[in-house]
Amino acid sequence: MAKKKPITQHAVRCYHCGHEHVVAGRATRVSCPKCAKSLRVENVTIKNTEGWSHFQTCGKVTILTKGKLVAQTVHAQGGVEVRGGLETKTYAGGPVVLKKNAVWKGDCAATSLTIEAGARVQDGFFSIGQR
Amino acid sequence: MADNQEITVIGADTHIKGEMSFGSTARVLGTFEGTITAKGEVQIAQGATCRAAIDAAIVTVDGAVEGDVTARDKLRLNAKAQMKGDLIAPTLIVAEGAQFTGHVSVGAEAAKNNGKAPAGRLAPEPKVVVPSHDKIGAKK
Numbered sequence: 282m283a284k285k286k287p288i289t290q291h292a293v294r295c296y297h298c299g300h301e302h303v304v305a306g307r308a309t310r311v312s313c314p315k316c317a318k319s320l321r322v323e324n325v326t327i328k329n330t331e332g333w334s335h336f337q338t339c340g341k342v343t344i345l346t347k348g349k350l351v352a353q354t355v356h357a358q359g360g361v362e363v364r365g366g367l368e369t370k371t372y373a374g375g376p377v378v379l380k381k382n383a384v385w386k387g388d389c390a391a392t393s394l395t396i397e398a399g400a401r402v403q404d405g406f407f408s409i410g411q412r
Numbered sequence: 413m414a415d416n417q418e419i420t421v422i423g424a425d426t427h428i429k430g431e432m433s434f435g436s437t438a439r440v441l442g443t444f445e446g447t448i449t450a451k452g453e454v455q456i457a458q459g460a461t462c463r464a465a466i467d468a469a470i471v472t473v474d475g476a477v478e479g480d481v482t483a484r485d486k487l488r489l490n491a492k493a494q495m496k497g498d499l500i501a502p503t504l505i506v507a508e509g510a511q512f513t514g515h516v517s518v519g520a521e522a523a524k525n526n527g528k529a530p531a532g533r534l535a536p537e538p539k540v541v542v543p544s545h546d547k548i549g550a551k552k
Binding site: 376393394395396398400401402403404405406407408409410 | 503504505506507508509510511512513514515516517518519521
């Protein structure tokens, strides 16, 4: 008899209305039970250059060394980790981490910020720990 | 920090307005308004309030700072730091819990250019290529 994998769950916060609810661990898209809007809840990894108008997820956004994300806005409730390039206005519900050789251009609102030596920030307006 | 290094301390019950210049390390425990320039490190201690433009090699903030900060070497915002103003530094360390609002320019080039963003990987200078037949004076 095959063993059933335990069902994992995690809490997400809707980036439209701010409502916090629990979703299944393997879910990638859900509807918010409060505002009924579609939500992307997966963690996203950017490996190449990608352009978006509005990039939104309840998970974490990771931009790899050769990746670059260009967008008008990025909403990442799980935080952002940048090893490559990011050119956008970022709203992060979690920590923002700029690794070595990361290049950041744009504004940022986040709970915490870590900039490692070697990262570059090209004049953005930052609001850290205010939310 | 070397033991024999001289540290200038602005005491907790001290309120200073004006311009201060330090040859080595300064530690502010009280209240300061004005301009601080230091060749060494400037430490803003927890409980201290600083409404000042700060220019130093290393700046460490534990208290409240309102003003522009330029660090030639390193800028550290510790967990209790509350900061409003623009930052320019080759290296910035923001601890979890620190509050900060302002423009940021980080990187070796940012420090050299005093905060003016250089043409980088993300913002290449737009190349305008004019076709030869569109150039003024070109033969058609």
